[in-house]
Amino acid sequence: MTRSDQDVVASCLAGDAKAFSLLVERYGGRVYNIALRITADGDAANDCAQEAFIRAYRALHQYDAALPFGPWLFRIATNASLNYVQRWHAHESPVEELPESPEESEEGPEATAVRREELAEVVAAMAELPPAYRAALTLRHMQQLSYQEVADTLGIPLGTVKTHLHRARAALRSRLAARTKGRS
Amino acid sequence: MSLREPLDLEPQERATHRLLSAVPPQTLPLGFRDAVMRRVTGDPSVGWEWVVAAVLALPSLAFLAFQVATRGGEFAAALNNMLLAATSDTSQAFFFVDGLTVIALALLGLASLVAAHASTAIATQRSTTSR
Numbered sequence: 001m002t003r004s005d006q007d008v009v010a011s012c013l014a015g016d017a018k019a020f021s022l023l024v025e026r027y028g029g030r031v032y033n034i035a036l037r038i039t040a041d042g043d044a045a046n047d048c049a050q051e052a053f054i055r056a057y058r059a060l061h062q063y064d065a066a067l068p069f070g071p072w073l074f075r076i077a078t079n080a081s082l083n084y085v086q087r088w089h090a091h092e093s094p095v096e097e098l099p100e101s102p103e104e105s106e107e108g109p110e111a112t113a114v115r116r117e118e119l120a121e122v123v124a125a126m127a128e129l130p131p132a133y134r135a136a137l138t139l140r141h142m143q144q145l146s147y148q149e150v151a152d153t154l155g156i157p158l159g160t161v162k163t164h165l166h167r168a169r170a171a172l173r174s175r176l177a178a179r180t181k182g183r184s
Numbered sequence: 185m186s187l188r189e190p191l192d193l194e195p196q197e198r199a200t201h202r203l204l205s206a207v208p209p210q211t212l213p214l215g216f217r218d219a220v221m222r223r224v225t226g227d228p229s230v231g232w233e234w235v236v237a238a239v240l241a242l243p244s245l246a247f248l249a250f251q252v253a254t255r256g257g258e259f260a261a262a263l264n265n266m267l268l269a270a271t272s273d274t275s276q277a278f279f280f281v282d283g284l285t286v287i288a289l290a291l292l293g294l295a296s297l298v299a300a301h302a303s304t305a306i307a308t309q310r311s312t313t314s315r
Contacts, residue, residue: 017225020224021217021220024217024220024221028216029209029212030209032216033209033210042213049212049216050216050219053220054220119208122203122204122206123207137200137204140190140201142204142205142207144205146190146192147190147192169197169200173200
């Protein structure tokens with residue numbers, strides 16, 4: 001039977017540090033991808049994701065077990081990534097490479113190549129946005145969080161989240177249009 | 185927290201959502217979990233190095249501080265003699281250094297090396313996942 005996040009946290013607090021590896025396994029991918037989209041750099045994302053888990057581990061006693069663990073951890077990861085971007089704001093090289101998509105075999109090689117190119121454009125356009133917009137878009141559309149969860153994760157009011165997302169989407173559309181125009 | 189799309193997704197968001205949710209997630213770097221767990225549990229191989237460095241450095245520092253406090257004049261004179269010898273044609277400089285002072289300096293150097301190694305190991309640990 002799968003142990004709940006709260007059970008694992010309780011084990012960690014009782015002194016079983018190794019139980020924390022379950023949470024790293026469970027949330028590592030999502031935390032890394034949040035950091036990756038905010039920092040737009042693989043190495044930085046790795047550092048920020050590790051930092052997020054370390055900070056979470058040290059702050060486990062502050063975690064409220066009545067609330068889901070994921071958004072609490074995502075908040076730490078988002079803060080770590082935004083702090084990184086603020087410190088090293090010059091780092092703007094977008095991550096262009098994309099992993100193999102599971103749909104590839106069904107689409108055929110040409111369609112797959114076009115699709116991969118489109119997605120790379122989306123990732124590159126997103127990397128050009130301000131970090132706060134990247135964070136909001138990542139949490140909402142890539143991590144599928146609700147408005148309230150995004151607000152909790154970013155630590156800003158719900159109304160501000162909606163405004164941020166509205167502006168972020170408009171900025172993304174305009175960047176994508178500019179990139180498409182630039183290519184043609 | 186749905187894995188497919190947020191429950192409160194609004195119609196005007198759908199296009200962007202389709203676009204962004206189609207971006208495939210990147211896989212975690214190899215060794216990520218181990219790197220995190222090493223930092224969580226603390227690597228004892230680094231811990232003892234800090235202890236050794238402290239054991240070597242602290243008495244040496246205390247002794248050197250004591251020497252400077254009680255025999256600072258002699259150190260200043262020795263340093264002065266060396267500087268004079270270095271800036272003039274004289275090939276000889278006369279100064280006296282206590283054997284214990286030399287040992288203390290050597291131990292301090294050794295402690296610095298051990299501490300430097302421990303610091304490097306920690307820095308490597310933080311980013312040792314496969315890049």
